[in-house]
Amino acid sequence: MDPSPFIEKDLDADAEEFILxxxxxxxxxxxxxxxxxxxxxxxxxPKEPIKxxxxxxxxxxxxxxxxxxxxxxxxxxxxxxxGLVFLSACLVLSKALLGHEAGTWAAIARESLTIxxxxxxxxxxxxxxxxxxxxxxxxxxxxxxxxxxxxxEQKAKT
Numbered sequence: 024m025d026p027s028p029f030i031e032k033d034l035d036a037d038a039e040e041f042i043l044x045x046x047x048x049x050x051x052x053x054x055x056x057x058x059x060x061x062x063x064x065x066x067x068x069p070k071e072p073i074k075x076x077x078x079x080x081x082x083x084x085x086x087x088x089x090x091x092x093x094x095x096x097x098x099x100x101x102x103x104x105x106g107l108v109f110l111s112a113c114l115v116l117s118k119a120l121l122g123h124e125a126g127t128w129a130a131i132a133r134e135s136l137t138i139x140x141x142x143x144x145x146x147x148x149x150x151x152x153x154x155x156x157x158x159x160x161x162x163x164x165x166x167x168x169x170x171x172x173x174x175x176e177q178k179a180k181t
């Protein structure tokens with residue numbers, strides 16, 4: 024069980040969406056800073072608790088994104104093993120049962136086994152070529168947000 028208080032890892036969903044979409048507008052290497060303006064200033068100084076809450080929240084989100092990446096890579100390894108075994112079985116069956124057979128039906132069966140074997144490789148290829156990019160990108164953004172300077176000020180009365 025996580026010993027830290029829940030409030031330190033929680034942020035309003037609208038606030039998170041705003042901060043995240045705002046941060047994605049900037050290049051990944053550009054520094055960013057968050058300014059929070061409060062209309063009503065509490066009795067106790069809210070600066071440190073707000074900074075801590077923002078940093079902890081995005082650090083926690085970065086950890087979650089990293090866990091998702093690790094799970095995806097594990098799924099990719101399992102899918103790759105299954106795909107390779109199935110592809111090998113299809114190719115061996117194709118050669119063993121239909122290797123020297125002539126005729127249209129033998130050719131169709133041979134090609135069908137080959138195609139089925141390669142289709143089994145689709146998911147591992149998708150994971151290793153494409154699916155991991157968004158997870159890493161999101162993890163980097165959360166990591167960046169977990170270290171950004173946070174300024175809390177009282178909103179000027181107009």
